[in-house]
Amino acid sequence: MTVHFPFQNSYSALPDSFFARVAPTPVAAPRLIKLNRPLAVQLGLDPDVLETPEGAEILAGKTVPAGADPIAMAYAGHQFGQFVPQLGDGRAVLLGEVIDKDGIRRDIQLKGSGPTPFSRRGDGRAALGPVLREYVVSEAMFALGIPTTRSLAAVVTGEHVIRETALPGAVLTRVASSHIRVGTFQFFAVRRDTDAIRRLADHVIARHYPELLGSERPYHALLAGVVARQAELVARWLLVGFIHGVMNTDNSSISGETIDYGPCAFMDAYNPSQVFSSIDEMGRYAYANQPRIALWNLTRLAECLLPLFGEEQEKAVEQAQEILGAFSDTFSNAYQAGLRKKIGLFTERDGDDALIQDLLDAMAKNQADFTLTFRKLGDAAGDPAADDARAQFMDPAAFDEWARRWHERTTLEPQSAAERQAAMHAVNPMFIPRNHRIEAVIQAAVHDDDYAPFEELVxxxxxxxEAQPDYAAYADPPLPDQRVLQTFCGT
Structure with missing residues (x-):
């Protein structure tokens, strides 16, 4: 059987300065450990063929499929606030693009496929642990309804990579609306290549914002579109307790998808200052800082686009500032609307914001589990006697005082108790990819070649x-000796 990818490549048709042409580096003995069969079908691929040895060779980069035009994309970026004029895909190769069943263009990229001209002395490889982490978290984000890159496959290479020690090597096949980043624009801006910036902006508009084609001021509208998508994306992150961990401009997608799951994590106990990333020593990308950093990143994008706004610099800056000014309201509206839904409020009344903030403050003070507090609050909405939400608080009395006010407020809503509970359960997950569960999956795979825990978690x-009673333990927060205090980028 022949593996067929219906490639229709567009990015590789841009000028050579946008990328380096480079093939994946073959590996010794690829073995498929996971294929995302529903996603394969969505992409117009045959999952049965992808699960053959020939398919594993393609998904590991050992064989390049017909129609592929493999490239490593060029980009720059601010990393923890420090600008690096050339980064690029140092361990990833974009095989090409396909049009999925919904008519959406998707990149298919191999991550961990060997060195490229952008590797900066790195080996271009990926260890098994980070590949499993990205597979688990990106697919969890998709199930939570949050815009994200996705994972098509994970393959072990039959080779080891050297980090602190020798680890099994692996390749992740990643799918994205595109891999164009704020840093992609920065790559050309620092080189004062306005023609390339325009070419890139036109490509992005055609691919991600086609409604802007023919707009009177398309580049202003493009900035506004990216600002809106990023504001809404970060609001969704906060609503599920997600911490990206490395919100550099080169990890900020123009399409509005979550990209690059390195030292990411979901909170257990609610803490606005929570940091997991081992490389975020100053807390720049802490949970509550994410909206501010997103705006900072978008400001860097605006700087890149200024030459396209017009020749009058002062006026261009004013226009950009006005567009960026919309971020705060867009984020706040999305975040507050989401929080209202999480506590079962579907109309707006004076005092709602204070009621929500008081709950968050009590959760932080009492180390209440973020996910379970909101999920169990849904139980209490259907049965006021349910006390599992109360049990999340070190001082249950702190919850009792707030719950009294909340129950009074919900009586002003038109929904029945059952309707409110169903609506709350539809936005408050029972299951998230908790750090200790991911770590257990990685340890079983790396040390015992056991992928059963990975399969079950996925x-x-x-x-x-969904409640999933047979897997109820997966909702539990970690015991003290199971807590994962740091996560790592894996490079």
Whole structure:
């Protein structure tokens, strides 16, 4: 059987300065450990053929499929606030693009496929642990309804990579609306290549914002579109307790998808200052800082686009500032609307914001589990006697005082108790990819070549809003000796 990818490549048709042509580096003995069969079908691929040895060779980069035009994309970026004029895909190769069943163009990229001209002395490889982490978390984010890159496959290479020690090597096949980043624009801006910036902006508009084609001021509208998508994306992150961990401009997608799951994590106990990333020593990308950093990143994008706004610099800056000014309201509206839904409020009244903030403050003070507090609050909405939400608080009395006010407020809503509970359970997940569960999956795979825990975790996280009684333990927060205090980028 022949593996067929219906490639229709567009990015590789841009000028050579946008990328380097480079093939994946063959590996010794690729073995498929996971294929995302529903996603393969969505992409117009045959999952049965992809699961053959020939398919594993393609998914590991050992064989390049017909029609592929493999490239490593060029980009720059601010990393923890420090600008690096050339980064690029140092361990990833974009095989090409396909049009999925919904008519959406998707990149198919191999991550961990060997060195490229952008590797900066790195080996271009990926260890098994980070590949499993990205597979688990990106697919969990998809199930939670959050815009994200996705994982098509994970393959072990039969080779080891050297980090602190020798680890099994692996390749992740990643799917994205595109891999164009804020840093892609920065790559050309620092080189004062306005023609390339325009060419890139036109490509992005045609691919991601086609409604702007023919707009009177398309580049202003493009900035506004990216600002809106990023504001809404970060609001969704906060609503599920997600911490990206490395919000550099080169990890900020122009399409509005979550990209690059390195030292990411979901909170257990609610803490606005929570940081997991081992490389975020100053807390720049802490949970509550994410909206501010998103705006900072978008400001860097605006700087890149200024030459396209017009020759009058002062006026261009004013126009950009006005567009960026919309971020705060867009984020706040999305975040507050989401929080209202999480506590079962579907109309707006004076005092709602204070009621929500008081709950968050009590959760932080009492180390209440973020996910379970909101999920169990849904139980209490259907049965006021349910006290599992109360049990999340070190001082249950702190919850009792707030719950009294909340129950009074919900009596002003038109929904029945059953309707409110169903609506709350539809937005408050029972299951998230908790750090200790991911770590257990990685340890079983790396040390015992055992992928049963990985398969089970992926299965549970595919239905995050369902009760799943047989897997109830997956909702539990970690015991003290199970807590994962740091996560790592894996490079």
């Amino acid at each position: 299965k549970v996280l595919a239905k995050p809003f």
